[in-house]
Amino acid sequence: MDSAKPSLDLVRSLTDQHVLHALMQHRRLTRAELATMIGISKPTAGESVRRLTERGLVTDTGERTPGGRGKGRVGFYYALAPTVGAALAVTIAPAGVVAECVNIYGEPGVRVTRQIDRPALPARVSAALEDAVAEVRETAGQDFRVAVVGAADPVDRATGRLVQLPDAPFLVGSLDPVAVLAPYVDGPVVVDNDVNWAALAERDGAGAQVLRDFAYMYLGEGLGCAIVNDGEVRRGHTGLAGEVAHLLTLGPGGRAVRFIELFGKLGLRRNGSTAIDVDRLLASPAATHEVLATAVGGVVAAVIALADPQAVLVGGPWGPAVVDNMRAATANMPRHVPIRAAEVTGEPVLAGVRAEALSRLRAEVTADG
Template identity: 75%
Template sequence: MESAKPSQDLVRSLTDEHVLTALVRHRRLTRAELATAIGISKPTAGESVRRLTERGLVADTGERTPGGRGRGRVGSYYALSPQVGVALAVTITPEGVIAEALSVYGDTVARAARQIDRPARPRQVSAALQSVAAEVRDACGRPARLAVVGVADPVDRATGRLMQLPDAPFLVGELDPAGILAPIVGERVVVDNDVNWAALAERDSGGPGPSRDFAYLYLGEGLGCAIVNDGEIRRGGAGLAGEIAHLLTVGPGGQAIRFIELFGELGLRRAGSTAIDVDRLLSSPDRTHEVLAAAAAGVIAAVVALADPLRVVIGGPWGVALVGDIRAAVDRLPRRVPVQPAAVTGEPVMAGVRSEALHGLRALVTAGA
């Protein structure tokens, strides 16, 4: 039985995809260089460039190879057209709203930020989000193809809307980032919790320990946890997996207490808020640090029992500072697990958001084939 041969249309589309991928990798190539990089003939490379140029995906840069006087024909350099657009990477945190426009090569071509009040209200955050997104899109002069958003609040998995949970310290009220960005972004908006994005940045960091099965515990102004299993974030049915604030743990004197309530007991909350006062916490006595470490270990015990991670990564400003105390407390548990500080400490949420935004933009570009 003869095997079916691929159609000419399929062969052309695969060739075009390889050309686009090569231009993402090398930024600019002549048709001869494309042929060599992909392993196709020069005429085939030339036809692919012609098709992609007609679709507005590839453009002649105007640059030429030296050529002439025994050095062969002059070659034209081609690159991806500016019309392939940019991806927006956005974070919404207590510090403010930040948006970056990323090129398909991973370059940050524009960045904007707006401060917001504490506690944040949906109307102000909505205005700030719309403003920074429009600013970076206009600054780079290219269409925004998609946006990836990391936000310091629970996110409804089905709708991408923010959810207001009891004692959530950041945003007071619901917010719809996807709806706000829809008039600015051409194709899609991805919204997820900030801790999930930080965990994905940790997964891709190449840090010590298994990278595909771990729990990421964020301990800062807010409290959160992400479970990475087989390399994927486990979000739960509604997207609320890892909301650890109301887990029962051990408090002063061995009493049972909800994790978030411990900080009120210790006088470590910001005035008028459930947000944790990180500066006051870090300057508190060693005995307070021991109480906090024991409480964090109680939360880790619950995570280990339910999710069975191979290691626990501690992120967040006071979590990293107290990681030694937390590790010592975990070592006293019946089921011990390696505890390590986060490898990504500089803007971990934005690092995860950028990575997803770049991956999504490149997928859209190659899908144009």
């Protein structure tokens, strides 16, 4: 019985995908360079370039290799067409909305920010989001094929809506980023919690084989935790896994207290809000930091018991400041897990969002091939 052979259409499709991937990595290549890089014949490479050019995915750059007078034939350089589109990367946080255009090579382009007044009511946040995205699209002159959003609030994994939980420090009400962005994006709009994106940026920075099972504690105006298992974020049934703000932990005098309520007892909340006053916290005395570290240590103990991470990473504006105290507070725990400051400190949420936006954009373009 003859073994099954791939159809000619399948072979052509795979070849076209390889050509697209090569151009994503190297920007411009001749047909001869594509043939060598992919391991196909020059005529096969030429046919693939022709097909992709006809589909509007590849274009002749107009650049030529030196040729003639013993230097061989002139080579034509090809690149991805500008019309393959771009991705939209967005973060929604107390500091404001950031919207950024990401091209097929992973380079951030036009970036627009909008401040958000407090209290952060859904109508205000929605208006700031739409205004920022509209300006990015107009300035960049690009169509967005996909959008990825990181939001400083719990996210319903089924709908992408932001969910307000009790004592939420940021958004007052619910918001639907998918609906807001749909008129500006041709394809899917993906929304997830900001701490999850920061954790994925940390994973990618360390290498997926190095950091596969860990917890990422975010300590800022709000409190959050991402659980990464086997290299993937675990979001739970509704997407609310890692919402640690209401865990019971140790407060002043050894009394039980909900984690989020501790900051009210210590006088570390912003006026008229449940948001943590980061500046006041960082300027507080060492004794206060010890109380905070003990409370965070109680939360870490619960996370370790349930998630069994290889490490606990601590990020956010004030997280690294209490890492040493956290280690001391958890030194006598039955199970020892390393605790260290997160390494990705330059806009970690946007780094994670941008990487996912690029991955999805490339998948969309490759599928067209």
